[in-house]
Amino acid sequence: MTLPRSTPEAQGLSGAALDAFVAALDSSGQEIQTVMLLRHGTVVLEEEWTPYRLTEPHALFSVSKSFTSTAIGLAIDAGLLALDDKVVSFFGADELPETISDNLAAMTVRHLLTMTTGHAQDTVEALTRDRRMVKIFLGLDVGHEPGTVFVYNSGATYMLSAILQRLTGEKLVDYLRPRLFEPLGAAEATWQESAEGISTGGWGLSLSTESLAHFGQLLLQHGLWEGRQLVPAEWFEAATSRQVPNDNEPNPDWxxxxxxxxxxxxxxxxxxxxxxxxxxxxxxxxxxxLIVTSATFDMQAILDTVWGHLLPVLEGKEVTPVARPSRLELLPPSGPAPSGGDGRTYRFGKNDAGLTAVRLDPDGTGTFTFAGFERTSDDTHDIVCAAGEWREQRSPANGTEPGQRIVTSAYGDGDAFVATLRWLDTPFVATATCRTTGDSMTVDVELNVSFGPTAFTLQSE
Incomplete structure (x- = not known):
């Protein structure tokens, strides 16, 4: 199903005021990639900042958690588990610690859902250091009585996915496919899985902006979709209500x-x-x-733009007209064409960027070789960068067909070759500044956003 389209005015909104909202997003200093606004079940605003597309999958990170919650609600409705079931009851002796503390024994499905497991900090970093993530989680110290302290905890959501898989024999993504994704028309849904073969739950879901909008409309309709109750209304009512306080969070909307x-x-x-x-x-x-995909460290700034420029539109208030840009696009960096390289291939040891080699050719193009999805020495792919408009190509680095859509461009900065690479199914953009000295190459890498360092240097072997 495709959601119906409508003019803003037909749904009681000012089109000129929505144009001002788009202009505010575009000038906010936060990189916006796609936006879709629904009103009364129709799309009244849909924008994409070229080269991004509303219809292509995008990594949603922790939006994934809300889909994991939906799966748990479906499983509870099916009688497979209950909110107050103990977490330890779903796992065997080979995964449980030899001594089960009182706090671990008291932890329930409800505590996983509400991020009140009793851990002092997010467990995800400890979990992802080892392929046995379930065992690691169950072995961590639970310092507080479950239910007493809110601590945002992606590891808790991973455990919800693990529990669902134990109960159903299906991975979370497969459980949701016939029950949610297919009815919503979200056939493109993919979900990252852990080394132990479990959908990661708290992160890793990719959907298009359009499909995420379908989920938003499902929420507005209390789980009803095309005359069919996909998700119990009672579940969405509970899931989206304030279950626990979280006053310890720093930002007002969190x-x-x-x-x-x-x-x-x-x-x-x-x-x-x-x-x-x-x-x-x-x-x-x-x-x-409102559905937004973007690339920013300051998520509160986007919400502040929404409160300042969209909320008044929904409230029917007078909004000062502001002309929106005639074209919404994220342009490649400008600069002179790179000078020709020496045509040699410079190789790099194992690194977090997955960059294995760089070759700068006499014609001013650069070829960057990355390790493939499995990061094996014989599983690589090349990305070509050259001066001018975005150059589009595909990378198999996410392990799916036809692979990731990437655009690249390059310019010269003195003796340096400066390449920009955008992975369009993610928020990530990398700028790689390459310089050769004698028999070696140095690559200074800068990332627009990252869970780790945003700048680092690679030296060829």
């Missing part, structure tokens, strides 16, 4: 309470959100949903 893997927000809103500015923001009072 301290309004937490539900079952949904955030409560200001102005009567709730949302699923993900790192670097991925949002499924629901306005129940105005029968509206």
């Amino acid at each position: 301290k309004q309470g937490y539900g079952f893997q949904f955030w409560r927000g200001r102005h009567g809103t709730y949302r699923g959100d993900g790192a670097f500015g991925q949002f499924c923001l629901i306005f129940p009072s105005y029968d509206a949903a």
